Amino acid sequence: MxxxxxxxxxxxxxxxxxxxRVTRLTHWSNALALMILFMSGLQIFNAHPHLxxxxxxxPEKAFFSISATNDDGDPRGYVELYGRQxxxxxxxxxxxxxxxxxxxxxPSWLTVPGYYSLAAARRWHFxxxxxxxxxxxxxxxxxxxxxxxxxxxxxxxxxxxVPAMLAYYLHLRKKSPQDSEYNPLQKMAYTSVFxxxxxxxxxxxxxxxxxxDVAFNWLPAAFGGRQSARxxxxxxxxxxxxxxxxxxxxxxxxxxxxxxxxxxxxWYKEKMPTIIEPPVKALPTETVIAEExxxxxxxxxxxxxxxHSAVPDAKIQATPAPKTPDADLSTPEKQAEKNEEPxx
Amino acid sequence: xxxxxxxxxxxxxxxxxxxxxxxxxxxxxxxxFDGLSRNDKVQSLLELAEHGSRRAQRLLAGRNKLAQEFSxxxxxxxxxxxxxxxxxxxxxxxxxxxxxxxxxxDVSGLVTQPASFSLTELKSMPSRTQITRxxxxxxxxxxxxxxxxxxxxxxxxxxxxxxxxxxxxxxxDTDSDGTNYFESIDLIxxxxxxxxxxxxxNDQPLPVDNGAPLRLRVETQLGYKHAKYIRALExxxxxxxLGQGKGGYWEDQGYExxxxx
Numbered sequence: 001m002x003x004x005x006x007x008x009x010x011x012x013x014x015x016x017x018x019x020x021r022v023t024r025l026t027h028w029s030n031a032l033a034l035m036i037l038f039m040s041g042l043q044i045f046n047a048h049p050h051l052x053x054x055x056x057x058x059p060e061k062a063f064f065s066i067s068a069t070n071d072d073g074d075p076r077g078y079v080e081l082y083g084r085q086x087x088x089x090x091x092x093x094x095x096x097x098x099x100x101x102x103x104x105x106x107p108s109w110l111t112v113p114g115y116y117s118l119a120a121a122r123r124w125h126f127x128x129x130x131x132x133x134x135x136x137x138x139x140x141x142x143x144x145x146x147x148x149x150x151x152x153x154x155x156x157x158x159x160x161x162v163p164a165m166l167a168y169y170l171h172l173r174k175k176s177p178q179d180s181e182y183n184p185l186q187k188m189a190y191t192s193v194f195x196x197x198x199x200x201x202x203x204x205x206x207x208x209x210x211x212x213d214v215a216f217n218w219l220p221a222a223f224g225g226r227q228s229a230r231x232x233x234x235x236x237x238x239x240x241x242x243x244x245x246x247x248x249x250x251x252x253x254x255x256x257x258x259x260x261x262x263x264x265x266x267w268y269k270e271k272m273p274t275i276i277e278p279p280v281k282a283l284p285t286e287t288v289i290a291e292e293x294x295x296x297x298x299x300x301x302x303x304x305x306x307x308h309s310a311v312p313d314a315k316i317q318a319t320p321a322p323k324t325p326d327a328d329l330s331t332p333e334k335q336a337e338k339n340e341e342p343x344x
Numbered sequence: 345x346x347x348x349x350x351x352x353x354x355x356x357x358x359x360x361x362x363x364x365x366x367x368x369x370x371x372x373x374x375x376x377f378d379g380l381s382r383n384d385k386v387q388s389l390l391e392l393a394e395h396g397s398r399r400a401q402r403l404l405a406g407r408n409k410l411a412q413e414f415s416x417x418x419x420x421x422x423x424x425x426x427x428x429x430x431x432x433x434x435x436x437x438x439x440x441x442x443x444x445x446x447x448x449x450d451v452s453g454l455v456t457q458p459a460s461f462s463l464t465e466l467k468s469m470p471s472r473t474q475i476t477r478x479x480x481x482x483x484x485x486x487x488x489x490x491x492x493x494x495x496x497x498x499x500x501x502x503x504x505x506x507x508x509x510x511x512x513x514x515x516x517d518t519d520s521d522g523t524n525y526f527e528s529i530d531l532i533x534x535x536x537x538x539x540x541x542x543x544x545x546n547d548q549p550l551p552v553d554n555g556a557p558l559r560l561r562v563e564t565q566l567g568y569k570h571a572k573y574i575r576a577l578e579x580x581x582x583x584x585x586l587g588q589g590k591g592g593y594w595e596d597q598g599y600e601x602x603x604x605x
Contacts, residue, residue: 048483113381114374119598211604215405
C-alpha cells in the first residue's frame, strides 16, 4: 500500500481513511467465502432439492421443490412452491448440456463444483464455512475494540430517519437526513446483516449437524426441527444474495471508483465537507493532483449548474453541511489509524 | 446538465465492462472450481475443515450427551432406505427366510477374546430402545424407533486391546461393481450410549431394506456411517489397509470420514 506524496493534500481535501486493514481484508475474504458458500450450497441442495417444515422430510409434505418430469421423452424442469408449479426448463430442474437435456435442480454454472459431486461441494462448503465464521469473529472483535462498529450500528435515532432517507432515495425529498458517515438505511442494512442474517445462517447450518444436535438438543428445535433449519438456511442464503446484490448496485451507482478505492486502500473521498465552502472554492487548487482536480471540477460544475440534480454525485453535494464536518478526523482512533497507515 | 452525459456514458461503459467480466468469470469459474475440486493438494487443504469440525464438535458435545429422542407420534410413516440394494446372494435370501438361523456376527481383530454371536444371542443381551432422527448426507431426515444391543456390550465381551482405535463394520451388500460396503467409527463413538447394533425397527424385525439382520445406529453422525447388513466387526489400530484407505465405502468416494456435520 504505497502512500504517495499527495497524502497531505488528500487529507486537506477531505480524504478520510474509512476502512482499516482488518475491515478490508475480511471484506474481500468474506466476498470470496460467501460466493463459494452460496454456490457449493446450491450443489448440496441439488442432492435433495426439496424443502420441508418440521423435523422430518415426508415426501408428500415438501413445500418447495425443484424437480423434473419426463413425459413422452420430453424433459421439463419446474419449481413448485406450495403446490403451484412454474416451468423452468433450461434453467432449474432441467439443464441443456452438450449431451442434451439433463435433470438437475440448479444448473452447473451456478454450482461449485460444476459437475455433480455432493462430496466435493461439502468439502468446499465446510472449509469456507469455517473461514466465514473466523473472519466474522476477527472483524467483530477488532472493530469493536477500535470503535469502528459504532459508526454504522443502527440505533433508535436512526430508525426515526429511515422514512426520510427512503423518501430521499425515491426522489420524493431533496434533503438527505444523513448526518454521519453512514446513512440510516446503510446502517439498517449492515446492522441487520450482522445481528440477524449472519447469526441465523450460522446457527441454521449448525442445526443440520448431527453431532452439534447431540451437543445442543435445542438447536434444531429452535428452528422448528432439522428440516425447518435446512429450509431457513436455504432462505437465508438468498437473503445474503439479495444483500450482496443491493450492496453491489449501491457501490456501482454511488461512486464506484471512490467506493472501490476505499475498500482496497482504505481512503474514501468525503464530499460532504466541501460544501462548507462556496462552490467557487471547490475548483482545483495547486494542492490537488490532476486526476482529482478533474473530479473536483465536475463536482463544482454540477453543483453550480444543477444543485438539486438527481445524479448521485450531485446529490451528495446538495447535502446540507453537517453539524460535525468530519466525524472521522475528530476521533482519536481515526487519527491513530491515519498514523498507522504509512507503515503498511 | 450537458456536462453529466459523458459521465453517464462512462458509467455505462464501466457497467458494461463489469457485466461482461462477470459473465466471463462465471463461465470461467465453473472450470476453475472443477479443476480445484479435482486437485489433490487443494482438496487436502479443504479437508483441514473436517478435522477442525471433528475436534470442535466433539469438544462441545462431550462423550455422554444424547441425541434427541422423540416420542412415538413423531415416527415417520415410512423409514426411507438408501444406498446399495439388499444383498442378492442365495445365502442371504434363504437365511432371511429362515429368520437368520445361519447368520453370525464375527468379532475379530485387536481383541483379547474373538467371538461370534448368533442373532438369538444378541437379542438375549441387554438391549436399548431409542426413537431417533436419521439424517442423510443428501439432506433428508426420518424418525424411527430402534432396538438393539449397545456396541459397548459387545466390546465388554471381546475386550479390545489397548492398540485398537477403530471398529470396522464388514457388510454383505455390494455396489454394482461388486465392492462390499464397509464403514468404521472410532472407539469414542463406539462406546456412546446410543451407539447400538439394531435388530428391530419400529417394533418389527429389521426389514431387509433397512439392513437386516443387523445394522449400526451411530446417532452422532450422518446416515452413511450407519452400516447395514453387518456380518462382522473388526477392531483395528488404523484405517489405511481398508479399501482405498479412507475408512469406508463412501469415504473412498470422497465423503468425509467424520460425518458429524
